[in-house]
Amino acid sequence: MSKTGSTPTYLSTKDTPLLAQRVEESARLARFFTKLFGELEHLQGDSIVFRLESDTLRVLVLNQEVELKSIRLKPSWYEPIYRWLADRAWSVSEETSSGSSSLAALPEKFVAAIRLPKQVVITVGQSRGPQVLRLSSIELVPISIAIERVGFLSYLRENCYELACATSGLIIVSAPDAENLKKSTSAMLSISQAIYLGSLSDPGIKNFALEASVRNPLIVTVQAGDALDALLKLKEFGYDFNQVVIAGSICQGFVRRCCPHCLREAAVDSKLVEVLPPELRPPQDISYRIGRGCAQCDMSGYFGSIGVQSLLVMDVVLREKLIAGEEQLSLVRHLYPLGLKSLLEDGVMKVTGGLTTYATLYNLTRTVPQAFLKVMAELRKKEAAYGKSVYSPEASLEIDATKVTKRSTSTQSGVSAQNYHAENEPLFAVGPDGKIRVKPLLLIVEDDPDQQNILELLYRSAGYDTITASDGMDAMAKLEQDLPDLIVTDLMMPRMDGSELTTRLKAHPVYKQIPVLVLTVVSDGEREYSLLDLGADDYCEKTIQRKIL
Structure with missing residues (x-):
């Protein structure tokens, strides 16, 4: 069985039929799994087994090992199904319990999340040799819950939901390093209906991406430090912002999560806080909580992993700014009130919320682009007039209240978007009819x-x-x-x-x-x-x- 290796195989323009086949195959598998899990729910099954035999692929729907239904497919289906699950799999073996994922081979035991039209299936899988796959402990959850489980704080969940439900456009998925890029890609494939196309640096996908992104949501990947950095790399690789359809950009890395079973208040070494830029340092009197060690976390104080994110959604104003070639500072001024943060700022919110620690966060990132720091400094001055604190992690950790219009009342770090709004831009960026406003x-x-x-x-x-x-x-x-x-x-x-x-x-x-x-x-x-x-x-x-x- 062929498997994707760690070194990418670059495609030439001659491989357009191969890319089209990949998109078609992905759409076919999405329909197949939607129907399969629909059968499982209807028959009240508890597990699914894929068994490759000499002349057929048998798909069994079981309940307590009793066969409820058997589906026979051509053997050629097995490899695409295997790849589909591998792209969405998270290893849960002991040596990779921090949450490593694979775009290549399935580990012996894994957790996979599969996006259906209106839900996400979360299942525990077992790879029993090269010819048997088993899915059990199957749970169907709303898309919003799946987004929350990845680690998105409340200020980003609405934007992430919009990106996960995109029906067309490029979704640029990025991370600071190759390992986190694999994990981030798996996570986005799990919560969205997007199709993985390949690396942004691959010249063979460019023309196909320009054409196919009009009809399909497509994931392209690149190493970058934040969502805006990743978006701007499109231009570096020859993409014209006036031609390409873009849904948004997400940069993500994964850090160890504090064990919730033994979370306690604790003092934090001031030297760890001093590493942060002044604009990101929490108040000195803030209370921290960390895992103290228990049987559930094997006395480590950590239990699993959590994502640290930087995310943006494309809008009309941003597109015009990109086409005009405006500088990064102008782009951040527009995007920051809409939820764009650096990885480090999102991570600090999670540290102060008791979700992770400075020590594990600094293994992922320690830097913030100057444009972000400048906008944050401007925001502090703006907030001083309103008597509000720029730093309110509690607000970011809560579930957002229902919003009347998209991005109208979202808050970031406890700051209302209306309190920091670019001159002559709408307060309610999207009207109740769903149309984006250009003028107030x-x-x-x-x-x-x-x-x-x-x-x-x-x-x-x-x-x-x-x-x-x-x-x-x-x-x-x-x-x-x-x-x-x-x-x-x-x-x-x-x-x-x-x-x-x-x-x-x-x-x-x-x-x-x-x-x-x-x-x-x-x-x-x-x-x-x-x-x-x-x-x-x-x-x-x-x-x-x-x-x-």
């Missing part, structure tokens, strides 16, 4: 038609999109249809005036995020204070200069 959307609430037209003309000429409402009640109805990035409202209106509208907005769990600017003809400092006390973000006279407004 303003809701103008004004009962005077002439004033309404003037404000519309003013804001549209400044590069904003607008919708209008004639009073507070009309505005509340409009909010059920779309979420603007700013509300500009008159104060004195019929039915519901600006004061009552502001009060209702700031009492709403979602609408309270939207900044409110109140316009009035009244010039009264006491009235201004009362409006701000109600929750208005600013107050402005209608007679104010256009530039200030």
